[in-house]
Amino acid sequence: MLRDRDQRPQADDPSGRGGEALRPASPAHSARLHARLLVSGRLWNPVFLRQLVSLYAATDRLDAALRAFRAHHLSPANLRTYVVLISRLARPQPALAFSLFSRELLSSSRRALRPNPHVISAVLAACAGLPLVHGRQVHACASKIASLADVFVYTGLVHAYATGGDISSSTRVFDEMPLRNVASWNALLVGYTRSGMYLVALRVFRELASVRHNVQLDQVTMSSALSACAGARAENFGRQVHACIVKVGLDMSALCVTNALLEMYTKCDCSQQALALFDAADCRDVFTWNIVILGCIHENRVEKACRMFRSMVRGAVLPDDVSFATVLQATACLAAWALGASLHACVVKAGFVGSQVVARSLVSMYSKSGRLDDARRVFEVAEGHLSIMSWTAMITAFQQHGQGGQAINLFETLLKKGIMPDHITFVSVLSSCSHSGLVELGRKYFSLMTKVYKLTPRSEHYCCMVDMFGRAGHLGEAKQFIDEMPVKPDASVLGALLAACLNCGDLELGKEVAENLFEIEPGKAGNYVLLANIYALHGRLEEAKEVRRWMVSQEVRKEKGCSLVNMENGTVPNASGLSIRQGKVKIT
Known part of the structure; x- marks a missing residue:
């Protein structure tokens, strides 16, 4: 029910702090309140209209909130509604959130509605998911209405620049801030880590952890530092961060910290510590399992990876597309076509057919299992939403099966579609030219890579070219x-x-x-x-x-060579607990 008129919130002030929002018990309650306001004729009151829009947004009914917002005119002083809408739209629809900010708050027709620091902070969250030019425009607006001492606004700017890849601007804004909190440091730390500047990120963490800053480290700080250690393969520093986590008393049951520790130990080739930490973890999610399974594959323990995947499913943890893609990599290493086909059926049932990483792994799995036709069918079914990785996997499949002409034709199709090839794509194409004796075409593609696509050749590309000349007898x-x-x-x-x-x-x-x-x-x-x-x-x-x-x-x-034989009329057991009998898979 509506509040009594003498108890209703007062008109909002421009700071966005006035009044207490009505809080419904459910989204359906918002609709009933909307109907009640229409019947009573109070919807034209700007206070109630603002409350209604806030209620819809708070219950994630963004479409209804936008309809109510656009159907009626709000008082120019009601900034809180804009803050709520922009905040709710920032992640799912950042472009719409920025449009609401720019059209409604910065247009000349609404000059009376001046944005405040609360609005700027809300729209900066949306800028993190948009091109960098949007963040620069908000920065220009923020410099006029917010002082450098506003930690929330300028922390948002640090994050927006870092997410957009402009780490130099992010650092400059951070250095200009006279006051910083842990979120400010975290924004810079995350920015360096995502930009691949792992050693710089570790220096930032070392400075943050020093006593003189007196900032309480949190889970985001530790997780980002551990991610930087994993990227830099800095095992000793990672162990120090682990000790720091224990020293400051952070909750080790936090999944973000546990997963970051697992990733750090796994990428630093400390499998024993990673497995011990995994066994001691009280709570595990799908990301925890993915890290451990991928670590097993990196150490060439593919059978254990299959065993871990089976344990994850039995533990009622639903696998995601990364889980399927990872275990399909293990299946490809085992050349276990029957197991891979069974996983393919699970992928279809789980609804991950459209996943790019899964499509790439399926193509690779079928190719390494000798099923080139199946790999081609997977590629053709998913061609409409494939990434360059999937195209490269199919080109590599043709090349590995001795069909260099098919690989080159597919590469030409890729170029006609305007898809940007990467370094790995050119390795597969140059290798196809080498094994097919197409020297002139190999020269053309090497020139295309360096002069048109401006890709710096790596050792693999030089190796393919030398091998191509040698196979053709052009030793000089x-x-x-x-x-x-x-x-x-x-x-x-x-x-x-x-x-x-x-x-x-x-x-x-x-x-x-x-x-x-x-x-x-x-x-x-x-x-x-x-x-x-x-x-x-x-x-x-x-x-x-x-x-x-x-x-x-x-x-x-x-090393002695070995062959993998698939016995149709027998059972081939392996350590993963999976048995292959006459092309069928039995999970024991």
């Missing part, structure tokens, strides 16, 4: 290409040149390249084997035996 061009490289060739490039020497039968150049490789990576058996084969190719068997004896004296052993 391969040597010239290496001499003209702007960077010093690494072991992979020299290894490709050594293989080219074997293919072209050039003993002298092969000996020179092999000596360099023995210094760079003395423990790699493949280099000794290639040099021995070059000697044998020229009939110099004693020198070939001498190279192999030298290899044994250096305690360098060539």
